[in-house]
Amino acid sequence: MAKPTPLSGFPELLPAQRVVEQQVLDTLRRVFELHGFANIETRAVEPLDQLLRKGDTSKEVYLLRRLHEESAEGHAGLGLHFDLTVPFARYVLEHAGKLEFPFRRYQIQKVWRGERPQEGRYREFTQADIDIVGRDELGFHHDVEVARVMLDALRRLDFLPPFRLQVNNRKLIQGFYSGLGATDTDEVMRVVDKLDKLSTDQVRALLVDEVGLTGEQADACLALATIRSTDDSFVARVRELGVEHPLLDEGLTELAAVVRGCAPLAAHADGKVSIEADLSIARGLDYYTGTVFETRLAGHESLGSICSGGRYDALATDGRTTYPGVGISLGVSRVLVPLLGSGALVADRTVPSAVLVALLDDDAREAADAIADALRARDIPCEVAPSPQKFGKQIRYAERRGIPYVWFPQDDGGHQVKDIRTGNQVDADPATWTPSSSDLRPQVVISPSEETTP
Amino acid sequence: MAKPTPLSGFPELLPAQRVVEQQVLDTLRRVFELHGFANIETRAVEPLDQLLRKGDTSKEVYLLRRLHEESAEGHAGLGLHFDLTVPFARYVLEHAGKLEFPFRRYQIQKVWRGERPQEGRYREFTQADIDIVGRDELGFHHDVEVARVMLDALRRLDFLPPFRLQVNNRKLIQGFYSGLGATDTDEVMRVVDKLDKLSTDQVRALLVDEVGLTGEQADACLALATIRSTDDSFVARVRELGVEHPLLDEGLTELAAVVRGCAPLAAHADGKVSIEADLSIARGLDYYTGTVFETRLAGHESLGSICSGGRYDALATDGRTTYPGVGISLGVSRVLVPLLGSGALVADRTVPSAVLVALLDDDAREAADAIADALRARDIPCEVAPSPQKFGKQIRYAERRGIPYVWFPQDDGGHQVKDIRTGNQVDADPATWTPSSSDLRPQVVISPSEETTP
Numbered sequence: 001m002a003k004p005t006p007l008s009g010f011p012e013l014l015p016a017q018r019v020v021e022q023q024v025l026d027t028l029r030r031v032f033e034l035h036g037f038a039n040i041e042t043r044a045v046e047p048l049d050q051l052l053r054k055g056d057t058s059k060e061v062y063l064l065r066r067l068h069e070e071s072a073e074g075h076a077g078l079g080l081h082f083d084l085t086v087p088f089a090r091y092v093l094e095h096a097g098k099l100e101f102p103f104r105r106y107q108i109q110k111v112w113r114g115e116r117p118q119e120g121r122y123r124e125f126t127q128a129d130i131d132i133v134g135r136d137e138l139g140f141h142h143d144v145e146v147a148r149v150m151l152d153a154l155r156r157l158d159f160l161p162p163f164r165l166q167v168n169n170r171k172l173i174q175g176f177y178s179g180l181g182a183t184d185t186d187e188v189m190r191v192v193d194k195l196d197k198l199s200t201d202q203v204r205a206l207l208v209d210e211v212g213l214t215g216e217q218a219d220a221c222l223a224l225a226t227i228r229s230t231d232d233s234f235v236a237r238v239r240e241l242g243v244e245h246p247l248l249d250e251g252l253t254e255l256a257a258v259v260r261g262c263a264p265l266a267a268h269a270d271g272k273v274s275i276e277a278d279l280s281i282a283r284g285l286d287y288y289t290g291t292v293f294e295t296r297l298a299g300h301e302s303l304g305s306i307c308s309g310g311r312y313d314a315l316a317t318d319g320r321t322t323y324p325g326v327g328i329s330l331g332v333s334r335v336l337v338p339l340l341g342s343g344a345l346v347a348d349r350t351v352p353s354a355v356l357v358a359l360l361d362d363d364a365r366e367a368a369d370a371i372a373d374a375l376r377a378r379d380i381p382c383e384v385a386p387s388p389q390k391f392g393k394q395i396r397y398a399e400r401r402g403i404p405y406v407w408f409p410q411d412d413g414g415h416q417v418k419d420i421r422t423g424n425q426v427d428a429d430p431a432t433w434t435p436s437s438s439d440l441r442p443q444v445v446i447s448p449s450e451e452t453t454p
Numbered sequence: 455m456a457k458p459t460p461l462s463g464f465p466e467l468l469p470a471q472r473v474v475e476q477q478v479l480d481t482l483r484r485v486f487e488l489h490g491f492a493n494i495e496t497r498a499v500e501p502l503d504q505l506l507r508k509g510d511t512s513k514e515v516y517l518l519r520r521l522h523e524e525s526a527e528g529h530a531g532l533g534l535h536f537d538l539t540v541p542f543a544r545y546v547l548e549h550a551g552k553l554e555f556p557f558r559r560y561q562i563q564k565v566w567r568g569e570r571p572q573e574g575r576y577r578e579f580t581q582a583d584i585d586i587v588g589r590d591e592l593g594f595h596h597d598v599e600v601a602r603v604m605l606d607a608l609r610r611l612d613f614l615p616p617f618r619l620q621v622n623n624r625k626l627i628q629g630f631y632s633g634l635g636a637t638d639t640d641e642v643m644r645v646v647d648k649l650d651k652l653s654t655d656q657v658r659a660l661l662v663d664e665v666g667l668t669g670e671q672a673d674a675c676l677a678l679a680t681i682r683s684t685d686d687s688f689v690a691r692v693r694e695l696g697v698e699h700p701l702l703d704e705g706l707t708e709l710a711a712v713v714r715g716c717a718p719l720a721a722h723a724d725g726k727v728s729i730e731a732d733l734s735i736a737r738g739l740d741y742y743t744g745t746v747f748e749t750r751l752a753g754h755e756s757l758g759s760i761c762s763g764g765r766y767d768a769l770a771t772d773g774r775t776t777y778p779g780v781g782i783s784l785g786v787s788r789v790l791v792p793l794l795g796s797g798a799l800v801a802d803r804t805v806p807s808a809v810l811v812a813l814l815d816d817d818a819r820e821a822a823d824a825i826a827d828a829l830r831a832r833d834i835p836c837e838v839a840p841s842p843q844k845f846g847k848q849i850r851y852a853e854r855r856g857i858p859y860v861w862f863p864q865d866d867g868g869h870q871v872k873d874i875r876t877g878n879q880v881d882a883d884p885a886t887w888t889p890s891s892s893d894l895r896p897q898v899v900i901s902p903s904e905e906t907t908p
Contacts, residue, residue, distance in 0.1 A: 002772060002773070003547055003548065003550075003772050004501075004504075004544050004547055004548045005548075006548065007497065007499070007501075007532075010497040010499065011497075012494075012495075012496060012497055012545065012548075012549075013494070013495070014494075014549060014552055014553075015492035015493070015494055015553075015559070018492070018493050018494055018495065019492075019493075022493060033806035033835050034806075034830040034833065034834075034835045034836075035830070035835070035836075035837065036805050036806055036807035036835060036836060036837030037805075037806065038469035038472070038473075038804060038805045038806060039469070039472050039473075039476060040466075040467065040468075040469055040472055041466075041467070041472065042466060043461065043464040043465075043466055043578050044498070044564065044566070044578060045461070045464065045578070047458075047461075048521075050458075060520075060521075061520070061521045062518045062519070062520060062521075063518070063519045063520070063521055064516045064517070064518065064534070064568075065516070065517045065519060066514075066515070066516060066517070066568035067502075067514075067515045067516075067517055067533070067568065078461075079521070080518070090458050091466065093457055093458055094457065094458045094459075094460065094466075095466075095468060096457075098468055099468075099469075100804060100805075100854050100855055102840050104805070104837070105469070110498065112498070114518075114520035114521070124497050124498060124499070134840075139840060139841060141819060142840075152830075318456060318457050319456070350492060350554060351490050351491075351492050351554075351558070352487035352488075352490055352491065352492060353490035365595060376488040376489070376606075379488065380488075381487050381488045381489070381490060382488075382489075382490060383489065383490030383558070386556050386588075386593060386596075387593060400554050401554055
């Protein structure tokens with residue numbers, strides 16, 4: 001077999017890169033569980049009719065067929081999931097009788113999209129989702145809760161650039177458009193959402209020519225979309241535009257509550273996370289009905305929103321019961337793969353081992369294994385040298401893997417351990433010696449020269 | 455949408471079941487890392503020509519096709535991986551220049567097989583593999599090492615029934631057959647391997663009629679397959695059969711070394727794991743060249759081998775360089791899904807929360823959030839009641855989820871916490887109160903009445 005070539009759009013990590021990803025996933029899991037979110041995994045496949053319910057994404061789905069299936073049309077109609085929301089909605093309906101509501105769940109899995117690979121887009125990637133789903137009803141305060149939980153997780157990702165959570169509210173913008181007198185508020189929203197691709201003048205022209213707004217109405221819509229604030233001062237600025245509508249009032253109250261609820265967390269995060277009401281955020285065609293979230297990574301704005309979500313009045317429904325939900329999805333691969341690929345982030349070793357136990361000769365293997373077992377019994381990861389070589393070679397073996405310590409059994413039955421970074425070598429007892437806690441596990445290293453390269 | 459029906463062969467876990475699986479996976483990861491195994495994940499898909507290299511499994515492969523692909527034949531020829539060995543071999547070849555050898559890796563991922571679902575067989579399931587791969591050479595002692603590492607992991611899975619690791623060696627059986635005068639030793643092995651399905655008489659008839667052995671040769675082959683021992687006494691019993699061959703000698707030495715190397719671990723495992731030389735084990739059509747492993751779960755022998763592997767002289771090769779390997783693969787779903795499905799194992803709560811912070815009224819939410827944050831700051835998972843209800847209702851909310859403690863803010867600004875299992879209620883300070891360590895995380899509960907139901 002010739003050397004295989006990578007598959008475009010299917011990023012794979014080397015061991016030292018995977019350490020970074022694992023630490024991110026461990027932190028997410030720990031924080032989500034601290035907030036009472038239960039973990040689930042859903043199967044990778046869903047019936048095609050489920051996957052195609054969500055509008056315009058059908059082209060991205062990978063279909064499955066068994067190799068020796070009788071005919072191409074005879075397959076069971078299964079496809080790989082392209083997000084974790086559709087499978088979660090199905091899981092809630094399927095298992096509703098065995099779940100307690102409100103149901104908080106986190107889910108960290110790979111998803112697949114058959115789209116053309118390009119910068120920051122992958123065909124296989126990992127997402128980390130949190131959602132809270134209620135039966136028939138779900139208090140608004142859970143919108144504040146999911147924002148706080150995700151901020152709490154993001155602020156603990158020490159080695160990543162700062163995150164900015166941007167929040168808006170569909171009730172606010174739809175109420176504003178209605179208060180202005182617009183009839184097709186969805187259409188207004190769809191056009192205003194093009195502000196990230198088109199100029200203000202172009203969007204204004206579309207609002208007038210296509211949506212049929214007056215110039216004055218269009219200007220008000222555009223003015224609304226310019227409002228941003230890191231506190232609830234946006235409320236006064238919206239009021240200054242002079243539009244009135246009950247739905248607008250509701251949206252303003254909700255958005256102010258999210259921003260105020262997140263502000264203390266942001267204030268104590270040493271700049272790692274910030275919260276911003278951004279009245280231009282709409283989340284395009286997705287079926288959100290209230291709060292909407294997007295998130296930017298500082299210095300990597302070109303990645304777009306790397307953590308998005310919002311409130312659905314009906315995450316799922318079986319006709320009799322409706323399950324409202326609110327959630328946020330972090331694009332783990334979207335954030336990490338560029339930073340790992342550029343070398344901006346890497347672990348300081350390629351193996352978990354903190355210690356390499358050197359091997360004097362082949363007869364010494366049993367004794368070396370016993371030393372390793374004694375260290376492992378105290379949770380110190382280690383490995384025994386694969387073959388008896390000159391000690392210099394064994395030290396280089398450790399160096400190439402980033403293993404900080406080499407353990408040398410002595411001829412007299414004693415032991416010494418060498419920190420190969422400093423050369424410092426001391427007597428040690430396998431039953432008591434312990435490395436510093438920072439040497440116990442691989443550490444993530446930020447390469448300053450690469451840090452800003454997306 | 456009507457209530458969805460489960461997909462046969464795609465088992466999905468409820469939150470309290472997933473807790474059990476997570477604890478198993480956490481233990482595996484911890485032990486594998488203690489032994490210096492680095493983690494990797496490979497993409498879910500491989501080119502079809504890679505997947506079909508391994509002989510008779512082609513019918514099990516799921517092919518991928520993008521929904522709107524121009525023609526059914528125009529797809530990239532990708533399929534979902536059906537094990538973790540084929541992808542690992544490809545990963546080693548693709549990234550060889552960036553890996554250090556011998557390379558120890560563990561890999562815990564889902565795999566997919568398009569076979570007909572039946573008892574103990576799934577279309578989607580999780581495997582946990584460890585392998586050590588060398589460049590050009592790999593010392594035999596690594597065979598002993600992978601067996602020890604897997605035993606070390608299995609013995610720490612407290613809540614699972616005992617595991618019996620059964621070992622044999624292809625050199626031993628092939629050398630024995632050669633020493634007997636058999637020419638097609640692969641064919642002899644293939645027929646003897648049918649002993650788990652056919653009677654001894656039937657296998658003897660096949661050896662004579664189909665393979666062309668004499669009755670005496672066939673009897674010797676069958677006698678070899680009856681030998682079992684938990685120490686190296688099998689060597690003498692093989693010698694008693696009077697067959698001589700250099701490959702037999704090599705196989706006997708290797709198998710004795712594996713059994714002796716694992717014996718101390720088994721001896722200190724309180725019966726949780728045992729090791730056995732079982733000279734009937736052959737691992738069928740797989741390309742093993744020395745050590746072979748199988749594993750039985752006590753009381754669940756009908757599951758077959760739930761943890762299998764062995765030595766490959768060529769796990770991978772690119773024509774110039776050959777990568778020998780040795781590894782074992784644990785069928786995590788194969789073991790857990792039946793035990794979870796029968797109710798034999800479950801977690802004592804459905805949420806991570808150790809504490810429910812009760813809510814006096816809606817105005818008290820901010821204070822309740824502050825209590826929860828104070829507990830979380832000390833790594834105590836908790837949640838705030840979703841709505842202000844009578845305290846009895848809030849206690850039942852906790853009960854239904856298995857949350858052991860309910861926190862009651864007092865009117866006077868003080869705090870009390872109630873252990874709802876005992877009813878014991880005490881004053882507490884959110885800055886210092888800590889539950890017992892066994893209450894901090896969900897615990898796995900073994901249901902004795904269900905324990906033996908596979």
